[in-house]
Amino acid sequence: MGTRDISIRIKEIETEIGQIKDIRFSVGRLAQETWDEPQGPTPFPSITALRDWDLTLLKRYKPFYLPFCDLCCLCTFGKCDLTGDKKGACGITMPAQQSRIVLLAACIGAATHTSHARELVTHLITEFGEDERLDPGGLNIKVEAPITRLVCGVKPETLGDLEQVLDYAEQQITSLLACTHTGQEGNPLDLESKVFHTGMIDHLSMEVADIAQVSAYHLPKADPDAPLIDIGFGTVDTTKPVILVIGHNVPPAVEIMDYMQENDLVGTIEVTGICCTGIDMTRYSQKAKIIGPISWQIRYVRSGIPDIIVVDEQCIRTDILDEARALQIPVIATSEKNCLGLPNRTGDRSDAIIDDLVSGRTDGAFILNPEMVGEIAVRTAMRMRPKHKKKKGSILSPDEAIEEAKRCTQCRECRRACPNDLHISDAMRAFGRNDPTMLAEIYDACVGCIKCEQACTQDIPIHSLIIIAAGEKLKNEAFRLRAGRGAIQDIEIRQVGGPIVLGEIPGIVAFVGCANYPGGGHELAEMAIEFANRRFIICTSGCAAMTIGMYRDEDGRSPYEIYPGNFEAGGMVNVGSCVSNAHISGAAVKIASIFARRNLRGNYEEIADYVYNRVGAVGVAWGAMSQKAASIAAGFWRLGIPVIVGPHGTKYRRMLLGRSDHDDDWYVNDARTGEQVYVGPVPEHLFIAVETKEEAMVMIAKLSMRPNDTSRGRALKLTHYIDLHRRLLGSMPTDIHRFVRLEADIPITMKEDIVAILKEKDWRETVIPDPTLIQKKEGSS
Amino acid sequence: MSQDAWLTAEVAGPKKASLITKPEIADAMIRRAKRPIFIVGSIAAEIDLEEKKLIDYIILMARRCSIQVVATANTNSEFLKRNFTPDAVMPAVDIGNRLTDPTWQGVDGKGPHDLAIFVGLPYQMAWTILSGLKNFAPNLKTISLDNVYQPNARWSFSNISVKNWIMNLEAILGNREA
Structure with missing residues (x-):
């Protein structure tokens, strides 16, 4: 690579402020x-x-x-x-x-x-x-x-x-x-x-x-022994103002928690996170809580629980502002890589931004100063909380959800959009008859992509219905x-x-x-x-x-x-x-x-x-x-x-x-002897x-x-492989002979079965080398 | 009958599967093949076709048509429960990879397979593996026997109902002696 390293040493220099000796500094x-x-x-x-x-x-x-x-x-x-x-x-x-x-x-x-x-x-x-x-x-x-x-x-x-x-x-x-x-x-x-x-x-x-x-x-x-922290929907105290942070770059979340600490607000506000910002802020403070991985975004936002959403970068739904807007939840974007089309308010006074967010004059703000984000997120959440008065369980009531399900025409376009081929239309039919069981089961395998909703010819908010059907499961998510x-x-x-x-x-x-x-x-x-x-x-x-x-x-x-x-x-x-x-x-x-x-x-x-x-x-x-x-x-x-x-x-x-x-693919060099040795397909x-x-x-x-496994180690690994193959795939694996190098590699408890297979495959002993794929260059020692 | 992928967004490229509009087409393909092979995925044991499971049809077909069977994932267990031993157990991408190798002598070592029949794999997994075969195994014919259109197979059913599917599978079986 090209280098930008600069190292300068000056023995003596005369300046206006006097004589300086022996300066040394480096750049890059x-x-x-x-x-x-x-x-x-x-x-x-x-x-x-x-x-x-x-x-x-x-x-x-x-x-x-x-x-x-x-x-x-x-x-x-x-x-x-x-x-x-x-x-x-x-x-x-x-x-x-x-x-x-x-x-x-x-x-x-x-x-x-x-x-x-x-x-x-x-x-x-x-x-x-x-x-x-x-x-x-x-x-x-x-x-x-x-x-x-x-x-x-x-x-x-x-x-x-x-x-x-x-x-x-x-x-x-x-x-x-x-x-x-x-x-x-x-x-x-x-x-x-x-x-x-x-x-x-x-x-x-x-x-x-x-x-x-x-x-x-x-x-x-x-x-x-890092502390055990809370994770899950059910860990959130919804009587308190709730901040949701989504993304990967933790400084804005850190500033939120620092602001709370400095203003004696710890314990009065819930700071919750989704995706890696959630993980990293719980590394910073045990008081923070994780809601879940990336796929929990829509379900949590639609629960109506967050009073404000702060996003930084990576793995954030690009429609997060639309989802938040539907529930009048303000959004703060904090990364130049994810501005969400919001006005840059970094140079504005915090009070003015908070007023605009709380009054709904603006959906959100783009703020590049994490410290400012910390203050604004906390103060906005506190002021939004009374506005959100009673925390809703969802954007729809259970009765409204059933009425929505009844509108399903069974066209199956939802299933044809679902990456996991979930039987959504069948579940919708059952839900329309007041049976939430199937839809609640779908919740477990749903990745939260809401492609089903995009495909729905009747504009039914299918994902919201899934959340409502699985309401009890959500409440019990506390780990x-x-x-x-x-x-x-x-x-x-x-x-x-x-x-x-x-x-x-x-x-x-x-x-x-x-x-x-x-x-x-x-x-x-x-x-x-x-x-x-x-x-x-x-x-x-x-x-x-x-x-x-x-x-x-x-x-x-x-x-x-x-x-x-x-x-x-x-x-x-x-x-x-x-x-x-x-x-x-x-x-x-x-x-x-x-x-x-x-x-x-x-x-x-x-x-x-x-x-x-x-x-x-x-x-x-x-x-x-x-x-x-x-x-x-x-x-x-x-x-x-x-x-x-x-x-x-x-x-x-x-x-x-x-x-x-x-077989020719699985030879290594034996560093001890210089010989080529067959080691089997590992990995x-x-x-x-x-x-x-x-x-x-x-x-x-x-x-x-691995080629270097000792016989004891290989026998142990073979035991796991064979045991799992038998239990989960129903039979002995047929490639055992490729992994046994010496008789000592054979797990003792499986010896009879394995020896029979080895005989059938005309297996022969080999050696355990000091394995390397690197060919020594000519002339090197 | 249309050539629309079952997952709406999984549109095919310029070359896409011909439709099996009647069971005789699949039957003829199997008859003509010298070295056919089934690749049977885990979903085959989950799909109910009235009183049978899909895997039961596969077993009947494999026996009656002398088709070798590769069981992927844990499908092997389901075969064994039904007193049927597949010819090989290996991951779907592993068998897919081997089928692109014209020098591979097949699961029994007696020569390359000339027809691969896919059934019971997760839709997108079958889609991508069949794409690999479409592009890199020019001498191999492929059929999908699932009841959904697989555009990257050489031949595939359209998106058909379970009833229609059963009728087709029964018809293929019916042409063979029990």
Whole structure:
């Protein structure tokens, strides 16, 4: 990369104020004097610096393209029909076009996190100064920024140090986005390599964002005992004024809580959040409450409970102002990326803005000063509360809702718009006969997209009817979620590093991503519980973390109340919001650094090779929906961490699938002997969509196997895989012979069955190598 | 009968499925195929077709027409409950990927499949996988036997009623000896 580092040293200077000696100052440069780790081969890698590594992975995991559109309509030559082997006017093929769109999506995702990080860091520097020390974990964390160290080869120490990292990220994203222009990259695998690079940049920016906010706002610092906080509709005291905050960038929410604190208003107002701002503000204050993930927006707004809505950025419904207007709820937009068409009132007096919002003279205001937002949101909510007098349960009464249902003509256009093919029209018919049961069941699987309403030929507010039918369920949504703890402690890594690398902790499962679930959020919680009981380490973040919290066992406890928050076997570790995902990839990287003592500094390929061959981590984005989810996944892929998505995930247009039947694909180099050794398809896929929760669970167990597993570890992992396959898919798996390397790998309790299969498959013993995919360059020692 | 996707927004590209307007079309496709294969998704065991489930029709058809069966997801359990053992169990995208490989010798290793019959998968998952096959498996014919139009198959029913669907499946079965 080009560098902007400037370092100037002046021995002596005469000025009007006198003589100054020995001045030294730097611009765009991080202090590195305290870090003696040698620099690796790829600090600040360019978009092709890691291409060989990417192509090594892509040789095993070839793209299986699932075109979601047969056309290209990105330039005026088009639309071009790319079906089959046709080329577009620019010469592009269907595979390249699919990879190009994946790259575009990943760029959108990475740009979003990077922009978020930039806005946050700039704000925090303004507030706390550029010399504010980074402290994501106190004495428990020495490797404060593993992804930054790994990718950039620098060790940031202050908020100001993060700016250079973001300079690099922004430069890379610009170049990556340029690759999608007509007449640029046209080779599918080169485009895929750039997707991986985008993902790596995404994790870098996420790390920057989270360590900055954890440090400056004193969010939980790698704390396994982060407090349990309230989540769910039913936790809100509707007799108090209620503020709703939606989005991802927490400063306005922080200012709301600070204003309440400074004015002795804590406890008199409910501050509620949806999506990641909800998560991050509960990391700041235990008094704040989360309503739910992204899909709770419409149902909560239409409940009429919020007295004011404050939106920042990302994953906010673009029609939020329309929804709020229908209930006369004022809206404050706080991000330049999401102005909502509202007038910029940043320069106006607070009193005037509040008067306008309360009187209804304006629907909302665009205010770029978070501190001002804090005051205005609180004071407006307090004045709006009497106006909203009696809190409505909904915009319709139950009787009105039934009358609406009776207007349904059974045209089924609602069902034909529903992404989950829910039987809405049947439920409407029943509701019209005063039977809410079916509609209430639909609530559980509804993703809140309201496409049903858009399709309705009778303009029936279908989603509102679903909410009314499920009224009791909503009221009972009161759960406990462990606040996002941030990073994983170095000592935790030391304790579990060995068992993970040897396979004796069967794996790390990260439940991440959005809430576009195929069959309701309970499936995600059930998966997390299953694997926590199997002593995997469970990590959660963002909407997935919230969804898992919105589940209770027979004793009424949420998973976060059942399992400890430690990064250990059987732990349920909520790292925090979307940007906290970097702590999950960071934990994998820290295993290589802290446990295996590999150099991190600018040493991406070696560390990724280590993680790929040794760390049995699997990402599960069951409800992945967004472009950010695409870039987050891509960041895991480049580290060799497989990702499983739900059935909607096929709409990401391509999978990265291994072929277990191609033996030649599954050889590694044995670093001890230099020999090539067959290790079986571990992990078999890098990106795969599965159909059901049951299939996902079997896949998680399967993809947790790694070449480095000891026999004890492999036997344990095979036990989970076989047990789940038998229980959930009904039979023994037929590919066991591919995963057994030595007789000692065979789980003792299943020996008889497995030996019979091995005989039938003409299985032969092999060896357990010291695995690596990196070919030693000629002449290197 | 129309060629409208069941999910209204899932419009197809320029190349879209021909309609199976009568059961003889599907029957003829199966008869002509040398190496047909069923890809059966999890919903097959949930769909009621009067006194039977969809999966029961698949089993009858597979037996009578000698069609190999790949069970995706947990469909395998439902087959086994009915004393039917599928030829393979694998994720839908995995079998889809293999079908694009002209050198793949099929689930029994005896040669490439020439006809893939999709049924019982989530609609959009079948839509995308069939799109992959439409574009990257030029020698493979595909049929969707669900009662909703799948534009990316080579042949598909229109959006038909359950009654009509049963009639079609019965007619295909009726042409074969029990």
